[in-house]
Amino acid sequence: MPPQITVQDLPIPLPPDQSTHILALLSQHLPYSHHVLRRLQFAQHSPAGRTPTAHLLWVTTTTTTTTTTNSSAGGDDFAAAYVDLSRHPETQVFPYATTEDGHPGTLPAPAPAADLLLAVMRRVRGIARAEGAGLGVMFGSLHGGLREAVLLRGGSGGGGGGLRTSYTNVHEKWLLPLGDLPWPGAEDAVREWMAREGMGWGVVEGAEDCRLVISRTRIPKSEATLMTLPSMSVRLKDGTMVAWAFMGVDGTLSTLHVEEPYRGKGLAKALAVRIMRQHHPAFSDDGWCAADVHVDNKQSQGVCKSMGGYIGWRNSWTRFELDTLSDAV
Incomplete structure (x- = not known):
């Protein structure tokens, strides 16, 4: 039967x-x-x-x-x-x-x-x-x-x-065990550079920020959903947002982005580690975090690998x- x-x-x-x-x-x-x-x-x-x-x-x-x-x-x-x-x-x-x-x-x-x-x-x-x-x-x-x-x-x-x-x-599911994240080393590596550039940590807030985030991704996003999610940003002294990341509704590292002139300095890695360390415990304390990375996105794959991540499926x-x-x- x-x-x-x-x-x-x-x-x-x-x-x-x-x-x-x-x-x-x-x-x-x-x-x-x-x-x-x-x-x-x-x-x-x-x-x-x-x-x-x-x-x-x-x-x-x-x-x-x-x-x-x-x-x-x-x-x-x-x-x-x-x-x-x-x-x-x-x-x-x-x-x-x-x-x-x-x-x-x-x-x-x-x-x-x-x-x-x-x-x-x-x-x-x-x-x-x-x-x-x-x-x-x-x-x-x-x-x-x-x-x-x-x-x-x-x-x-x-x-x-x-x-x-x-x-x-x-996409590929990258698994990121929370205990293996390079903390605080990732943030230490960019602290002096961020200070010289007049950068500071913040959050994504308001319609203007959300429109910028949405314009930089191929994945459908809405302002209403983005405003419910834990977020983190990096801003210049004049308030210009140059990098951001979210914890998605499914608890993944989501919408990680660094504007072109600020890439290659370790900012994406520092941002990713910071938001996962600060916001992932609100979902669970089981130690598992993850990111869904497009199969052609070599830069994000490199960031995940540098954080001790590996492809699950x-x-x-x-x-x-x-x-x-x-x-x-």
Whole structure:
């Protein structure tokens, strides 16, 4: 008898008993569950990190029906997806499945992985129709193997049913153990240079700052979301912002940028270490931080490597057109 797939649709914030259990269960699958765990932690701990339309989808695959409160980390696979369709055009779904664990993300994951994600997608499609949202939905930090497994199923006439995508942006997940960060050495290396240039530390604030940040990235960002995130900036004496970074909604080092004339001095590394040391503990004390770096972004890859980071797996931001998803199970 094939495993039974059960999808539970849970409101955000989670009740305390469910929250404790689910956060503990996801923590047992670090670092692979990092993005969903951090997204959920941000929503649970900060009202600014959630909206009334947010959901947590909890998907179990078992021979008998289980509930969230009695599922365990051992044995059966499960998936979790943080869903907030109101975040369009930013990331609307952060999915994770236990079938990702240990997989490099460069080849299709095993078939059960596709079943879990397809169950998530069908429920997301239902939510979109109920909320009157568009059916082109952005899945973020999507494990490469999971993405390929679903598209392979769709391309071969399986459960994906000819599923189509309209956008893909491929990244690598760089893992940055907090205890290995070069602190305070990274900041010491730029202190004298920053003093000579009249630079100082600050935060990203206001519409003008946000417009500058948005103009420097290819990833969809909104001013409203940026203003809810922990940030750090470097400014000249006249207030001009020349570098910045954020902790993303999924607890990753995000939108790290240094303006061209100020590169090559170690400022990106110092900025990255500083914001992670100061703001990551607000998400968790488990010691795992991460960054999603575009496969062609050699400069950011170099910064991550200089901080003791290493590549965990390949992932992507992919917009799936869920009106092309079949109803087959």
